[in-house]
Amino acid sequence: MLHLPPLPESTRLFLRDTGEMSRFIGRFFVEGLRPRYEVAEFIHQCFVIGYKSLPLIALTAFIIGLVLTMQLHPTMVFYGIEAQIPAMVGIAIIREIGPILTALIFAGKIGSSIGAELGSMKVTEQIDAMEVSGTNPFKYLVVTRTFAAMLTLPFLVIIADAISLYGSYLGVNIYENLSFHLFYEKILDYLFFMDILPAFIKTFFFGFAVGIIGCFKGYYSNKGTEGVGRSANSAVVVSSVAIFILDLIAVQVTDLL
Amino acid sequence: MKKQTDSAVAVIQIHDLCKSFGTNQVLDHFNLELHQGESLVVLGRSGSGKSVLIKCIIGLIEPDRGSVEVLGQNVKDLDHVGLDKMRTQVGFLFQSNALYDSMTVRENLEFPLRRHSINLSQEEVNKLVMEALESVGLEHTVDLMPAELSGGMRKRIALARTLILKPAIILYDEPTTGLDAITSLEIIALMKSINERYQTSSIIITHDMKCVQLAADRVAILIDGKCYAEGTYDTLRQSTDEKIHPFFQ
Ligand SMILES: Nc1ncnc2c1ncn2[C@@H]1O[C@H](COP(=O)(O)OP(=O)(O)O)[C@@H](O)[C@H]1O
Ligand SMILES: [Mg+2]
Numbered sequence: 001m002l003h004l005p006p007l008p009e010s011t012r013l014f015l016r017d018t019g020e021m022s023r024f025i026g027r028f029f030v031e032g033l034r035p036r037y038e039v040a041e042f043i044h045q046c047f048v049i050g051y052k053s054l055p056l057i058a059l060t061a062f063i064i065g066l067v068l069t070m071q072l073h074p075t076m077v078f079y080g081i082e083a084q085i086p087a088m089v090g091i092a093i094i095r096e097i098g099p100i101l102t103a104l105i106f107a108g109k110i111g112s113s114i115g116a117e118l119g120s121m122k123v124t125e126q127i128d129a130m131e132v133s134g135t136n137p138f139k140y141l142v143v144t145r146t147f148a149a150m151l152t153l154p155f156l157v158i159i160a161d162a163i164s165l166y167g168s169y170l171g172v173n174i175y176e177n178l179s180f181h182l183f184y185e186k187i188l189d190y191l192f193f194m195d196i197l198p199a200f201i202k203t204f205f206f207g208f209a210v211g212i213i214g215c216f217k218g219y220y221s222n223k224g225t226e227g228v229g230r231s232a233n234s235a236v237v238v239s240s241v242a243i244f245i246l247d248l249i250a251v252q253v254t255d256l257l
Numbered sequence: 258m259k260k261q262t263d264s265a266v267a268v269i270q271i272h273d274l275c276k277s278f279g280t281n282q283v284l285d286h287f288n289l290e291l292h293q294g295e296s297l298v299v300l301g302r303s304g305s306g307k308s309v310l311i312k313c314i315i316g317l318i319e320p321d322r323g324s325v326e327v328l329g330q331n332v333k334d335l336d337h338v339g340l341d342k343m344r345t346q347v348g349f350l351f352q353s354n355a356l357y358d359s360m361t362v363r364e365n366l367e368f369p370l371r372r373h374s375i376n377l378s379q380e381e382v383n384k385l386v387m388e389a390l391e392s393v394g395l396e397h398t399v400d401l402m403p404a405e406l407s408g409g410m411r412k413r414i415a416l417a418r419t420l421i422l423k424p425a426i427i428l429y430d431e432p433t434t435g436l437d438a439i440t441s442l443e444i445i446a447l448m449k450s451i452n453e454r455y456q457t458s459s460i461i462i463t464h465d466m467k468c469v470q471l472a473a474d475r476v477a478i479l480i481d482g483k484c485y486a487e488g489t490y491d492t493l494r495q496s497t498d499e500k501i502h503p504f505f506q
Contacts, residue, residue, distance in 0.1 A: 120358070128317050129355035134341045134373035 024216045031136070032143045041140055045148035053109045053156060057102050061160035064101060065093060065167025073175055082175070083186070089168045090187035095199050098161040100247055103206035106153055107239040111214040114145050115235030118218025119228035127219070142215040149211030154203040194257070202250040206243050213239040266293040267326075268426055268458050269314060274323035275482075276309055283309050285482030286323070291426070291458055296449075298461045298469045300504055301479035307462040308352065310479065311428045314460075315349050316340050328425065345373050348424035348457075352431045354415040356403040363399045366390070366418050373422065389417040392454065393447060409440035413447065420451060427451075429461040433468050445471050466505065478504065 007015070069089055076082040118141060121127050130137040169183045217235040221227045269291035276284040283306035291297050301307045312318040314325050316332050325332045327343055335343060356365050366386045370377060377385070390396045393413040403411055412432065419427060432448060433441035445468055452459055461472055469476055470490055477487040478501060486493060486501055494505045 117359075124353045124358075125351040125355040126357055128312070129349075129351055129357075130368075130372075131317060132315055132344045132349050133369040134344065135368075136337075 020220070021213075021216055024219070025212060027138065028143060028146060028212060031138050032147065036136075036139065038140050038144050042144040042148055045144050046152050049110055049145075049148050049152045050156065052113065053106055053152075054159070056109060057105050057156055057160050058163050060101060060105055061098065061164040062167040064097060065089065065164035065169075066171045067167075068092065068097070069168040069171030070174065073171075085172055086168065086178075086183050086186040087190035090165060090191055091195060093164045093168070094161050094191065095195050096247075098164055099157050099199050099203050099206065100243065102157045102160045103153060103203065103210070103243045104240055106149075106156065106207070107210045107243060108236050110149060111210045111235040111239040112232040114149070114211065114214030115217040115221075116228055116232035118142075118145075118215055119221035119231035120225075122219060122221045123223055123225070123228060138219075142212075142219060145215055146208060146211035149214075150204055150207040153207030153210070154200060157200070157203045194254075198250060198254040198257070202246065205246050205250070209242040209246060210239045213242060267291065268293050268328055269460070270324075270326040271310075271314070272324045272326075274310070274313060274325065275321045276306070276313060276318065277321060282482055284313070284320070287479070287482060287484055289477055289484050289487075291460055294456060294458055296452060296459045296461060296472050296474045298463060298473035298476045299479055300464060300469060300476055301462075302464065305479050306482060307479060308430055311349070311430060311460060311462060314428060315344060315347055341373060345369075345375075345422045346425045348419035348422065348427040350412075350416055350419045350427065350429045350432055352434060354403075354411045356411055356415055356418070358403055360403075361399075362390075362395075362401055362403065362406075362414055365403065365414065366421055369418060369422055385421055389421040390414075392420060392451065393417045409436055409443065412436065412440075412444055416444075416447065416451070420455070423455060425457060427457050427459045429459060429463075431463055431465075432461065433463060433465045438467075441465065441467065442471075448472060464504075 069085060072085055072088065073082065076085055076088075118127075121141070127137045127141070130140060165184075165187065169178070169180060172178050172183065214235040217231040217238070221231040267290045269289075271287060271289045274284050274287040275282075287310065289297075289299075299307055299310065309318055313320045314327060314332070316335070320333075327347060330339070330343060332340070332343070357368065360368070363386055366389055367382055370382055370385060386399070387396060390399060393416055395410060395413055395417070398406060398410065398414065403414065406414065416432075429448065432444055436444065448459070448461070449472060451457065461468065463469060473490050475487065476490055476493050478485045478493070480500055486496070486498065493501060496502060496505075
């Protein structure tokens with residue numbers, strides 16, 4: 001018989017977590033599709049999630065649009081192509097910066113709050129209490145929050161894109177007078193449907209990743225308040241990494257099309 | 258009023274219950290019966306598996322072996338509809354209260370009423386909520402959040418939420434742990450008055466001897482995953498067994 005050296009502890013834990021995560025995702029689809037549907041809680045969560053993250057996302061989106069334009073300006077002037085700034089910033093924001101930046105902020109804000117919320121519900125037995133009160137806690141907590149995150153993020157990204165472009169428009173107007181109409185005209189000249197669609201679709205996956213990872217970390221929180229902090233923290237770290245990996249996959253897939 | 262206990266009728270029968278987590282054998286052929294109308298205290302050190310035991314009764318933890326019969330039904334055989342129905346008849350007071358942080362006291366109490374598919378009008382729901390709050394003496398907290406209440410008040414609200422479905426059996430998980438001596442006495446008195454008022458049978462898990470002395474009709478001692486001894490408070494207190502004796506010091 002072949003004797004292999006034992007796996008290092010960290011590898012073993014990683015594999016175990018990956019396995020449990022896969023099971024968790026499988027359970028999400030099984031339970032998510034079967035009635036009873038927790039519609040009221042789902043709608044409530046959409047509002048909570050959107051409301052919590054919108055101010056921060058709007059602010060950062062505006063600043064990024066403005067700053068990006070101002071940073072690009074000298075170089076573009078040097079090459080004499082400052083007229084291309086709107087197109088360039090527009091494509092950068094819509095295809096990449098808008099989705100990824102919004103998703104990362106979303107992971108920081110929503111991933112951690114879902115992780116902490118479910119984690120503290122777990123350690124104070126609220127999840128058990130739901131179960132004995134005729135409620136499937138997986139449906140009531142995990143399915144609703146994950147779906148809410150998945151459906152809210154794309155809309156947040158659209159809002160963030162619009163605000164970011166407005167920031168860019170103000171940035172352009174620091175140096176020259178360009179009408180709003182002309183600014184958008186310039187963007188639309190270079191922007192195609194195939195720029196927008198993949199960027200939009202990938203945000204559903206980002207939202208799903210943030211929701212399911214936050215729930216997973218919270219749902220399997222260890223006992224004690226320390227465990228809750230750790231759940232929140234690792235929810236952010238893991239979902240941020242997941243977002244980058246998904247983004248990498250998305251760019252490959254888009255290239256093939 | 259003296260409670261009617263009927264030792265002929267067993268409302269819970271636990272037979273050869275085994276449960277282990279990995280290599281940690283928590284329950285090892287545990288046997289116990291709860292009789293109609295009785296208050297049974299299960300005594301055991303921390304980590305001895307008391308919570309695991311009552312979570313097996315209510316179906317929150319699945320035992321490895323053995324059987325639990327609640328009101329004549331084997332918990333293992335129940336599907337989720339049956340399990341929900343059984344859980345309307347068995348209340349569970351969690352050690353950490355398990356009040357939903359994001360809901361007011363009223364919403365906390367309404368939760369089991371609305372979620373178990375019971376058809377009730379809004380008036381009936383309100384009436385039941387106020388009645389449950391009245392039986393724990395906290396009607397004025399109805400619109401507060403759990404975070405605004407003291408430890409003792411939270412315990413009472415949790416008790417009110419357990420009571421609201423008028424269960425035939427209540428399982429108390431360490432009802433006095435973490436409370437000061439005076440509040441503990443109040444909670445014990447409340448538990449006794451509830452048992453009399455609603456004629457419930459109860460299993461009380463604790464390591465608080467005051468609670469055992471005041472609330473127990475019968476005491477069972479959980480040691481090494483087994484029901485090591487059972488009897489009344491007075492008989493066990495006089496025991497010279499070296500494992501039982503330390504509890505009564
Ligand atoms: N879900 C679980 N997974 C692993 N071990 C558990 C779990 N629940 C309880 N245990 C273990 O079972 C033992 C008994 O726990 P518990 O019933 O909570 O003790 P207590 O008597 O203080 O209520 C402890 O050693 C605990 O670590
Ligand atoms: Mg316990």
